[in-house]
Amino acid sequence: MTTTNSGELLSLTPVEHVCRLVRESSRVSAWRLGPGGMNAEDSRRIAFHIRFNRASSLFARCWLLVEGETETWVINELARQCGHHFDAEGVKVIEFAQSGLKPLIKFARRMGIQWHVLVDGDEAGKKYAATVRSLLNDDRDLERDHLTTLPALDMEHFMYRQGFNDVYHRVAQLPPNVPMNMRRVITKAIHRSSKPDLAIEVAMEAGRRGVESVPALLKKMFSRVLWLARGRAD
Numbered sequence: 001m002t003t004t005n006s007g008e009l010l011s012l013t014p015v016e017h018v019c020r021l022v023r024e025s026s027r028v029s030a031w032r033l034g035p036g037g038m039n040a041e042d043s044r045r046i047a048f049h050i051r052f053n054r055a056s057s058l059f060a061r062c063w064l065l066v067e068g069e070t071e072t073w074v075i076n077e078l079a080r081q082c083g084h085h086f087d088a089e090g091v092k093v094i095e096f097a098q099s100g101l102k103p104l105i106k107f108a109r110r111m112g113i114q115w116h117v118l119v120d121g122d123e124a125g126k127k128y129a130a131t132v133r134s135l136l137n138d139d140r141d142l143e144r145d146h147l148t149t150l151p152a153l154d155m156e157h158f159m160y161r162q163g164f165n166d167v168y169h170r171v172a173q174l175p176p177n178v179p180m181n182m183r184r185v186i187t188k189a190i191h192r193s194s195k196p197d198l199a200i201e202v203a204m205e206a207g208r209r210g211v212e213s214v215p216a217l218l219k220k221m222f223s224r225v226l227w228l229a230r231g232r233a234d
Contacts, residue, residue, distance in 0.1 A: 022112050061229040063115045066095055071155055085099050106135075115230060117148070118148045148217065165214065168198070169185060
């Protein structure tokens, strides 16, 4: 038996053989998958997405699961600007679109990792939200702890409506008063740049404007995620 805080060593170890030790207020709890923990397909997805590419996330206290790279950039940067240091708090932002949402949540639960999911308001996001609700047995109180849904098609449309429309116009090289709908402006901005670069541009602008410019919905989510990471949830 070996104890380690090395992500590199963990990446060489099948997750079925890993035991997480979690220090709580009055005890240390041990969590492990066990031999029948996950089916073969889910184990393969977890091995690729977590063990090989994000082994250090096994040390996290809470996973903030987001759809893609755009959200990863925006969320990490906006949290930092709000004074939240996710690394120090044991929070890891993980994109789930490639691996699937359900395997990650099932794995997190088995390994004693708290989790929260951020989804878009489009059709795909609604399906992801339904997955979360089904895993929570449609418990509204648990949903508040584990799910945030953007009231917009995606992060770009959400941030545009939250007062960052000028960033999208600037990147798209369009004047502020151009007679063009929001979706076309965002599409042009993405074509001029890329979704991740555009996300960074918006986050940097939020940094220049100050913490007051960070959307209240995201601030609330940050507080919830930190609450989970600090062991205050059931």
